[in-house]
Amino acid sequence: MSKIILFSFMLLQQMSCGILFGCLKAGGMYRTWHPHPILLDFNDPFSTEVKPRILLMGLRRSGKSSIQKVVFHKMSPNETLFLESTNKICREDVSNSSFVNFQIWDFPGQIDFFDPTFDYEMIFRGTGALIFVIDSQDDYMEALARLHLTVTRAYKVNPDINFEIFIHKVDGLSDDHKIETQRDIHQRANDDLADAGLEKIHLSFYLTSIYDHSIFEAFSKVVQKLIPQLPTLENLLNIFISNSGIEKAFLFDVVSKIYIATDSTPVDMQTYELCCDMIDVVIDISCIYGLKDDGTGTPYDKESMAIIKLNNTTVLYLKEVTKFLALVCFVREESFERKGLIDYNFHCFRKAIQEVFEVRMKVVRSRKHQSHLQKNKRPTPNGTPRMPL
Numbered sequence: 169m170s171k172i173i174l175f176s177f178m179l180l181q182q183m184s185c186g187i188l189f190g191c192l193k194a195g196g197m198y199r200t201w202h203p204h205p206i207l208l209d210f211n212d213p214f215s216t217e218v219k220p221r222i223l224l225m226g227l228r229r230s231g232k233s234s235i236q237k238v239v240f241h242k243m244s245p246n247e248t249l250f251l252e253s254t255n256k257i258c259r260e261d262v263s264n265s266s267f268v269n270f271q272i273w274d275f276p277g278q279i280d281f282f283d284p285t286f287d288y289e290m291i292f293r294g295t296g297a298l299i300f301v302i303d304s305q306d307d308y309m310e311a312l313a314r315l316h317l318t319v320t321r322a323y324k325v326n327p328d329i330n331f332e333i334f335i336h337k338v339d340g341l342s343d344d345h346k347i348e349t350q351r352d353i354h355q356r357a358n359d360d361l362a363d364a365g366l367e368k369i370h371l372s373f374y375l376t377s378i379y380d381h382s383i384f385e386a387f388s389k390v391v392q393k394l395i396p397q398l399p400t401l402e403n404l405l406n407i408f409i410s411n412s413g414i415e416k417a418f419l420f421d422v423v424s425k426i427y428i429a430t431d432s433t434p435v436d437m438q439t440y441e442l443c444c445d446m447i448d449v450v451i452d453i454s455c456i457y458g459l460k461d462d463g464t465g466t467p468y469d470k471e472s473m474a475i476i477k478l479n480n481t482t483v484l485y486l487k488e489v490t491k492f493l494a495l496v497c498f499v500r501e502e503s504f505e506r507k508g509l510i511d512y513n514f515h516c517f518r519k520a521i522q523e524v525f526e527v528r529m530k531v532v533r534s535r536k537h538q539s540h541l542q543k544n545k546r547p548t549p550n551g552t553p554r555m556p557l
């Protein structure tokens with residue numbers, strides 16, 4: 169199935185595009201494409217060893233399940249109004265690409281996390297990032313107290329955790345109010361830490377909402393901190409764009425629209441939003457016209473590519489990099505005339521990415537092998553090894 173799409177957009181009609189995407193997503197066109205949540209298994213040390221774990225925490229109704237559904241399941245934000253409250257800890261593996269390979273643990277607010285029977289040490293030990301969601305439209309004093317308790321306990325167990333605070337639901341606040349709320353929360357959270365003599369703990373703050381791209385942008389930054397290959401990817405992107413006359417390039421995880429790397433020029437929100445919209449267009453159209461008659465096939469494969477010409481002499485160019493990653497570039501029209509050069513450089517870039525990917529796969533495989541050997545070496549209760557060694 170070929171997916172060459174040539175668009176010539178007269179205007180950056182973000183509004184109308186938004187409506188179109190909303191309708192398509194609400195129809196649940198490709199929801200089967202996503203991993204399903206699985207129940208918590210505490211006795212699974214191997215998974216924490218290989219995959220950095222992201223914990224999603226916060227008070228009840230702060231928006232945790234909504235964030236997870238919108239970012240990883242393409243649920244439309246309005247549908248989250250009908251989400252039932254979570255009463256189990258829910259662990260989801262998001263291992264759709266080797267670069268975005270982590271777990272989200274959605275904690276229901278009402279669980280007493282510090283119940284002595286609850287093994288929080290075990291949970292924090294394998295955690296890469298702890299996202300704490302604060303509802304900015306509500307009184308946040310209780311949330312701040314909970315944040316402090318959570319952060320201090322988690323830090324004691326594992327000082328390497330990245331603490332990421334999502335000041336959430338900011339769509340309901342005016343611009344001034346947003347800044348004021350962020351300042352206030354930042355100040356209070358850090359004062360609480362200083363009072364406890366823990367000023368060395370670093371908290372990162374993000375203003376987020378599921379009703380715009382801020383939640384994807386924030387998640388991108390959280391995930392990037394957990395990708396050890398990030399400097400290599402950035403370097404590759406820098407080399408690629410400077411040799412191809414490209415203005416800006418993002419490496420996207422197509423399913424979640426998290427950008428896992430970009431070149432070192434600054435990112436502006438509008439550029440990122442345009443890339444997200446482009447991915448939506450490509451996947452939505454592929455879902456409608458690209459699948460086989462019986463509905464089989466995938467909406468994204470080796471042939472996936474798209475060119476969108478904007479009326480401001482910019483060209484958006486999307487190409488498949490790996491099964492789950494896409495490169496989206498911003499190119500000036502005059503530079504796009506040398507498309508052959510861009511394509512050649514892209515070919516080299518893709519090869520390099522695959523090599524980075526291969527190294528990682530080798531490490532994962534050898535760790536798996538070692539863990540398997542260790543398991544088998546462990547004697548059974550009567551002291552005999554499980555397998556001949």
Ligand SMILES: Nc1nc2c(ncn2[C@@H]2O[C@H](COP(=O)(O)OP(=O)(O)O)[C@@H](O)[C@H]2O)c(=O)[nH]1
Pocket residue numbers: 226227228229230231232233234235245248249250251252253254277336337338339340376377378379
């Ligand atoms: N205005 C607004 N409402 C949100 C946002 N995120 C979530 N919500 C709403 O907050 C409510 C609680 O969300 P839920 O995900 O169930 O919270 P949880 O208990 O933390 O999992 C739902 O009605 C959501 O629609 C947001 O960014 N903005």
Ligand SMILES: [Mg+2]
Pocket residue numbers: 232233234252253254274276
């Ligand atoms: Mg929930």
